[in-house]
Amino acid sequence: MTETTRTRVAIIGAGPAGLLLSHLLAEAGIDSIVIDQRTRDEIEHTIRAGILEQGTVEVLRESGASDRVLTVGSRHEGIELRFAGEGHRIDFESLVGRSVWLYPQHEVLKDLIAARIAAGQDLRFGVTATRVDGAGTDRPSIVATDAGGREFVIEAEFVVGADGSRSVARAAVTGSATGGYFREYPFAWFGILCEAPPSSDELIYSNSPDGFALISQRSATIQRMYLQCDPELDPNSMSDRQIWDDLQSRVDGHTLIEGPIFQRDVLRFRSFVAHELLRGRVALIGDAAHTVPPTGAKGMNLAVADVVLLDRALRALLLDDDSRLLEAFPETALRRIWKAQHFSWWMTSMLHSTPDASDFDRLRQLGELRSVVESEAGSRYLAEAYTGWPLAGR
Numbered sequence: 001m002t003e004t005t006r007t008r009v010a011i012i013g014a015g016p017a018g019l020l021l022s023h024l025l026a027e028a029g030i031d032s033i034v035i036d037q038r039t040r041d042e043i044e045h046t047i048r049a050g051i052l053e054q055g056t057v058e059v060l061r062e063s064g065a066s067d068r069v070l071t072v073g074s075r076h077e078g079i080e081l082r083f084a085g086e087g088h089r090i091d092f093e094s095l096v097g098r099s100v101w102l103y104p105q106h107e108v109l110k111d112l113i114a115a116r117i118a119a120g121q122d123l124r125f126g127v128t129a130t131r132v133d134g135a136g137t138d139r140p141s142i143v144a145t146d147a148g149g150r151e152f153v154i155e156a157e158f159v160v161g162a163d164g165s166r167s168v169a170r171a172a173v174t175g176s177a178t179g180g181y182f183r184e185y186p187f188a189w190f191g192i193l194c195e196a197p198p199s200s201d202e203l204i205y206s207n208s209p210d211g212f213a214l215i216s217q218r219s220a221t222i223q224r225m226y227l228q229c230d231p232e233l234d235p236n237s238m239s240d241r242q243i244w245d246d247l248q249s250r251v252d253g254h255t256l257i258e259g260p261i262f263q264r265d266v267l268r269f270r271s272f273v274a275h276e277l278l279r280g281r282v283a284l285i286g287d288a289a290h291t292v293p294p295t296g297a298k299g300m301n302l303a304v305a306d307v308v309l310l311d312r313a314l315r316a317l318l319l320d321d322d323s324r325l326l327e328a329f330p331e332t333a334l335r336r337i338w339k340a341q342h343f344s345w346w347m348t349s350m351l352h353s354t355p356d357a358s359d360f361d362r363l364r365q366l367g368e369l370r371s372v373v374e375s376e377a378g379s380r381y382l383a384e385a386y387t388g389w390p391l392a393g394r
């Protein structure tokens, strides 16, 4: 017979969205179970996002989830936009009085996992959700299999799909696994990790005739850099020398510090927003609800913004039997999601070259970049969006 476990909130996905939601709900005394198909080790060692908005850092710190973001992470008060052989600093502090923090996503996950385990919360690795049932009832459930292949059911008062871009929960909310607004891009990022000191104190976003490059940092000894590439590129097809020459040519006028490359990956670009975020007592948050191209550094931050909203809505529903915030959740969340979609698309299209770009397109793009760096209003919009709009209730 299939075993059934009961909890108040059942969450699929121990990424930033699922773990943070569980952490915030526990603060209000609401129990949850979080399941993830991956092992703890895999989750804690997958390199992904690196830039945290100021609001994200405040949520992590004030909820007690992470103080390390302030001690191990580094505060960045601006970025450089580079084009036509010159760098232009966008000074976040002077433009909007806000900053971002460089603190890798897997460090956020280590902090959240440690906090969940220290609080004795139910966090299960190696458990795969196969479907969500009963969205329209007051007892929705997750059907899952454990590492040994045994099927079991988690029945809850509310189910949350925080299961990333290949969400299985999405079908229960939108009626199909892919139901949403979608856009693909004709390029990808070739990302490397290398052993070298930082080539720059702040991130450099560079538009060049050969394509986009991003010079970013990880620590005093490890750096993360990206090159625009063909989505079909085999990451092992380029030699280290070719990678460094390509990177260097794309940040013309700024000398890079080279070092051994020890990780390579190709990251495809997509924009996606699910048609619905809520059905009955099942909600989607984070990448399950939306995906953005990484140029605006919005993915993880948008997941945190969803969590802040859903946490408040679930507290009202489960502690006060008040469903108004939950009913408003999709519309409120979507306002920010579409602003972030626009910002991510805009940064992407302004900084990358498309395979079919004409001379007109290329010169227009330079005009657009000049409109940003030579206008305080243009620079302020970039600074405001990059550092993040205020989070609900803050």
Ligand SMILES: Cc1cc2nc3c(=O)[nH]c(=O)nc-3n(C[C@H](O)[C@H](O)[C@H](O)COP(=O)(O)OP(=O)(O)OC[C@H]3O[C@@H](n4cnc5c(N)ncnc54)[C@H](O)[C@@H]3O)c2cc1C
Binding pocket: 012, 013, 014, 015, 016, 017, 018, 035, 036, 037, 038, 043, 047, 048, 049, 050, 051, 052, 105, 127, 128, 129, 130, 162, 163, 164, 165, 166, 167, 168, 191, 267, 285, 286, 287, 288, 294, 296, 297, 298, 299, 300, 301, 302, 303
């Ligand atoms: C290379 C790269 C760079 C990025 N840079 C940035 C950046 O600088 N700033 C930023 O804000 N964002 C960035 N992002 C995006 C960011 O990493 C994601 O938006 C973020 O991880 C979303 O969090 P999430 O919790 O919604 O989903 P995820 O982190 O994808 O977590 C979902 C979890 O669900 C689990 N899962 C999936 N299906 C199932 C299932 N059926 N059963 C059980 N578990 C399941 C997965 O194993 C996973 O652990 C980047 C992404 C990449 C790939």
